[in-house]
Amino acid sequence: MPSITRLTPADHRRVPWKNGGGVTTELAVEPMPDGRFLWRVSIADVVEPGPFSAFPGYDRLIAVVEGDGMRLSVDGAPPVERRRLDPAFAFPGEAPVWCEPTAGPIRDVNLMLDRASATGALTPLTAPAGLRADGHRAIGEVVLVHALAGTLTVTADGGEVLSVPAGHSLLLRDAAVLVEVPAAAEGVCAEVRLR
Structure with missing residues (x-):
């Protein structure tokens, strides 16, 4: 049976980044009994170059929604550039990632998925x-x-x-x-x- 829930800005939750480098706004998250989450959709502001937090066992998809764009270096590979509203970029949550905004601060949307349970x-x-x-x-x-x-x-x-x-x-x-x-x-x- 389908269900529909409306979420307003009052339902959002501000959560510090695991690496202490900033704050993300959780739009929605589905917790699991073991303390992990099955999936999470969040919005983050990136104001300066820096590393992403590690999320072992998760697949991540990210898209720039405000600002010019960003360059992502994933696990030592050559940087990948993403512009505002480009298709989402996918990468493993445990990979070391360095992010660099291309021209000033950006805002991105993240979808994280527990790899064993969801795509x-x-x-x-x-x-x-x-x-x-x-x-x-x-x-x-x-x-x-x-x-x-x-x-x-x-x-x-x-x-x-x-x-x-x-x-x-x-x-x-x-x-x-x-x-x-x-x-x-x-x-x-x-x-x-x-x-």
């Missing part, structure tokens, strides 16, 4: 200038839609139509959804599929 996707949502984007179809045991700017429209598989204003999220379980992105609106969609 998923993180999709930035944006419309071309002055146009409505084609709808993004999402399916998974968990789908989180977060609006960054403007108002997104989410249609659940039962036909229910819901609005998601900037700064708010919808957490849907066991539901297929269509996310529509009006002109000037932006958001992200995280999909979690259990193994």
